[in-house]
Amino acid sequence: MMIGRHLLSSAALAGLIAGGTALASAPAAAETLVTMNTVQIFSSIDPAKISDYTDYMAAVNLYDGLVGVGYDGGIKPELASSWDVSADAKEVTYHLRPDAHFSDGSPVTAKDVVYTFERLLKINQGPANLFADVLKPGSISAVDDQTVKFTLSKTYAPFLTTVPAVFILNSKVVEANAGSDDGQTYLATHTAGAGGYLLKSWDRGAQMTITRDAKYYRGWGDHPIDSVHWIITNDEATVKSLAASGELTMTSQYQSPETYDALKAMDRFKIVKQDTAVAFYLKLNNQKAPTDDVHIRRALACATDYDTIRGTILPGGDLYGPLPKVFSDFYASDLTAPKFDLACTKAEIAKSKYAAQSPVPITLQYVAGTKFEEDIALLMQSNLEQAGFKVTLQPDPWNRVTELATKLETSPAVSEVFFGPTYPSPDSMFFTQYDQKAAGTWASLEWVADPAIDDLINQARATADKAKQVDIYKQLQHKLVDRQSDVFLETQTVQHAMDKCLSDYKAIPMQSFDYDFKLYSWTCK
Numbered sequence: 205m206m207i208g209r210h211l212l213s214s215a216a217l218a219g220l221i222a223g224g225t226a227l228a229s230a231p232a233a234a235e236t237l238v239t240m241n242t243v244q245i246f247s248s249i250d251p252a253k254i255s256d257y258t259d260y261m262a263a264v265n266l267y268d269g270l271v272g273v274g275y276d277g278g279i280k281p282e283l284a285s286s287w288d289v290s291a292d293a294k295e296v297t298y299h300l301r302p303d304a305h306f307s308d309g310s311p312v313t314a315k316d317v318v319y320t321f322e323r324l325l326k327i328n329q330g331p332a333n334l335f336a337d338v339l340k341p342g343s344i345s346a347v348d349d350q351t352v353k354f355t356l357s358k359t360y361a362p363f364l365t366t367v368p369a370v371f372i373l374n375s376k377v378v379e380a381n382a383g384s385d386d387g388q389t390y391l392a393t394h395t396a397g398a399g400g401y402l403l404k405s406w407d408r409g410a411q412m413t414i415t416r417d418a419k420y421y422r423g424w425g426d427h428p429i430d431s432v433h434w435i436i437t438n439d440e441a442t443v444k445s446l447a448a449s450g451e452l453t454m455t456s457q458y459q460s461p462e463t464y465d466a467l468k469a470m471d472r473f474k475i476v477k478q479d480t481a482v483a484f485y486l487k488l489n490n491q492k493a494p495t496d497d498v499h500i501r502r503a504l505a506c507a508t509d510y511d512t513i514r515g516t517i518l519p520g521g522d523l524y525g526p527l528p529k530v531f532s533d534f535y536a537s538d539l540t541a542p543k544f545d546l547a548c549t550k551a552e553i554a555k556s557k558y559a560a561q562s563p564v565p566i567t568l569q570y571v572a573g574t575k576f577e578e579d580i581a582l583l584m585q586s587n588l589e590q591a592g593f594k595v596t597l598q599p600d601p602w603n604r605v606t607e608l609a610t611k612l613e614t615s616p617a618v619s620e621v622f623f624g625p626t627y628p629s630p631d632s633m634f635f636t637q638y639d640q641k642a643a644g645t646w647a648s649l650e651w652v653a654d655p656a657i658d659d660l661i662n663q664a665r666a667t668a669d670k671a672k673q674v675d676i677y678k679q680l681q682h683k684l685v686d687r688q689s690d691v692f693l694e695t696q697t698v699q700h701a702m703d704k705c706l707s708d709y710k711a712i713p714m715q716s717f718d719y720d721f722k723l724y725s726w727t728c729k
Contacts, residue, residue: 235430236726238706240454241446243438243574244602246412249403250391251371252323253330255645256606257622261716265414265432267371267397270298270317271364273714277628279364282422283312283372283398293359293668300350305421306374306398314346319375321354323386331369333642334627334635338363361668362631368714369627371397400424400722401432411435420722427725429706438573447473447701455701460575461519467701476700481530481713482624483523483633486568486584486691487649488617494564495617499556501688504566504618506548507587508691510541517583518576520694525681527633528695530713534630534674536681542692549591563594569608569616572599577620580693584618609646619649622696628713630677634661638684650689657683704728 246258254263270284284298304312321344324332338360345353356363374396381390395403398421401414413433416424437443438456440463446452447467455467467473488495488504495501514520522529524539558564568584570577578599585595598616600608605621608614625632636642638652639661657680664676684690698711705728712718 236428237431237433238429238453238721238724239433239435239446239451241435241437241443241452241456243436243456243458244571245408245436246406246434247603247606248330248392249395249406250388251320251330251373251397252327252332252391253388255330255647256602257624257716259330261434261719262412262414263371264399264715264717264720265401265722266395266399266403267373268304268399269368269371270300271368272720273368273628273712273717275710275712277713279368279628283317287364289364293361293363294356296354296356296363297347298352298354300352301421302350303421304398306377306396307402307417307419308374308377309419310374310376311349312372312374312398313349314352315349316372316375317352318344318346319378320370320373323373323378324370326386327388331366331626334366334369336641359666359668361665361673362627362629365627365629365632368717371399373397400720404431409436414721422722424722425725427727429721429724429726432721438571438575440575453703453706457696457698457700458574458576459699459701461516464699464701472703473701474704476702476709478698478711479521479530480624480696480698480711481528482622482696482698483526483528484518484520484620484622484693484696486693487619487621488688488690489612489615489619489649489651490687490689491612491651491653492615492617494556494558494561494566497556497558498687499552500558500564500566501691503549503552503556503591503593504584504588505542505688505691506545506552507584507591507593508542508693509544509583509587510693511544512583513580514694517579518694520697523692523695525685525692526637526690527630527677527681530695531630531633531677533670534677536678539681539685544587546587546591549588553592563589563592565594565596566618567596567598567616569598569600569605569619571605571620572601580620606646609649610644612651615649615651618691619646621646621649623647624696624715625713626715630673631661631665634677634680635665638680638689652684652687652689654683654687
C-alpha cells in the first residue's frame with residue numbers, strides 16, 4: 205500500500221496507484237496493539253536495500269521469503285514448502301506452496317521469485333553481496349509456476365542459509381510502478397509482499413505502524429498481535445515516560461540498566477533476557493591513521509576495561525575474537541581472554557610508528573543519544589588519555605554512521621558497533637565484516653583488505669566438508685585476533701522490558717527475525 209511520511213488522509217487514499225495493496229481493513233473492536241521503541245530509524249523497507257536491524261525488523265513483518273529461520277538456527281519453510289539440492293550442490297530447486305498469495309490476493313509464483321532475485325542483483329545493494337560470484341543474471345529460472353531453480357556459479361556452502369535474507373516481491377505490482385529505477389522510488393514508500401502485516405504509516409524519523417493482514421496465507425493463532433507501533437527514540441527519560449503513561453508495551457534491546465530497573469519496578473513489566481549471537485565491537489579502521497598500525501590497535505585492546513563494560517555498563521557475555529561462542533562447532537576455544545592493562549597500552553604505543561607523537565590523536569565514534577555507548581566512550585577516553593592518546597569523541601546518529609562508513613576516508617578510526625549473523629552460518633560473521641568484496645558498509649568498518657583473509661573465507665565457502673570448514677574458521681579467528689582487527693567487547697545479552705501480557709519472544713540467530721510479530725501472542729483478556 206502507498207504511504208506517506210505521515211498518516212494518510214482519506215483524500216490521499218483515493219489517489220493510490222492501481223495494483224498496490226489496499227488499505228488494511230478496520231481492526232476488530234478488541235484490537236491488540238503493541239508499542240515498542242527502537243533506537244534508530246528504519247532506513248529502507250525495499251527488500252533489495254535493507255541492511256541493518258531496524259530494516260529487517262520491518263521487512264520480516266511486511267514480507268515473507270522462500271524460507272525463514274527457526275529458533276535453533278535451522279531453515280524452515282515459508283513461501284516454499286520444500287527444496288532439493290543437487291549432488292554437486294550447484295543447483296537448488298524450491299517448490300512453492302500452492303496456497304501462497306500476496307497481500308493483494310494474487311498468487312505467489314516462480315516468476316515473482318526470479319524477478320526478486322534479478323532485481324536484487326541489478327541494484328546490487330542490501331543483501332546482494334551475499335551472492336557475489338555465486339548468482340549471476342539469468343541463473344535463476346522458473347521451471348513452472350510453482351517451481352524455481354537456482355544454478356550457482358560454484359559450490360557455495362552457505363547458500364541455503366543466505367536465502368532467508370531475501371524477501372519476495374509481487375512482480376506485477378513492482379513492474380507496473382518500476383519507473384526509471386526498477387521500482388526503487390515506489391518501494392521506498394510502498395510494500396508489495398506476502399507478509400503477515402500491512403504498512404499503515406511511516407514517519408521516517410519518528411514512527412512506523414503496521415497492521416495485521418487477516419487474510420495472511422499461513423493464518424493466525426488464537427491470540428495474535430493486531431497492530432505494532434514503533435516509536436523511534438533512544439532517550440531513556442522518554443522510554444520511562446512512555447512506560448509510565450501506559451503507552452509502551454516493549455522496549456528496545458538497547459536500554460540502560462537503570463531503565464530496565466525502573467520499568468521492572470512498575471510491576472506491569474517483566475524483564476526478558478537471552479544470550480545471543482550478536483557481538484559488540486570497537487571496530488578499528490585497519491587502513492587509516494593511527495589504527496593502520498597493529499601496535500596502536502593492540503594498545504586500544506589493552507586499554508579496554510572489559511569487566512566494567514561487561515559487568516556494569518552493558519551486561520553481556522565473553523567475546524575473545526570475531527566469532528561468538530554460540531557457533532560452538534566452529535569456535536576457536538583456545539583463544540585467550542583479552543585483559544585490561546594500561547602498561548601494555550603504553551608499551552604497544554612505544555612499538556608503533558606513531559611513538560614520536562605525544563599524545564597520539566584518535567577519534568572514537570558512537571551512536572548519539574545511546575547512553576551505554578556514551579558511557580563506554582567516556583571510559584575509553586579516560587583510560588586512553590592516561591596512557592598516551594588524545595581522544596576526540598564523535599557521537600553521530602545512526603544514519604550518519606552508515607553514511608560515513610561507505611568510504612575509507614570518512615570512516616573513523618574507532619567505532620562502537622553491534623553485529624550479528626545476517627544468516628545462520630559462521631560465514632556471515634566473516635564475509636560481511638572482513639572480505640574486501642563486502643567493504644564499504646557499517647558492518648565492515650575495519651577495512652581489513654587482507655588477501656589472505658579473503659582467501660580463507662572463500663575456501664570455507666567452497667567446501668561442503670564440515671571438518672575443513674571448522675579448520676578454516678579457526679584459522680580465521682586466530683588471524684583476525686593476531687592482527688587485532690577489532691576490540692572484541694562482548695556478546696549481547698538481549699534484554700527487553702515487556703508487558704506481562706505479551707508472550708513468545710525468543711531470540712533467533714539471524715538479524716531481527718526475532719521481532720517477527722507473527723510469532724508473538726497476547727495472553728490477557
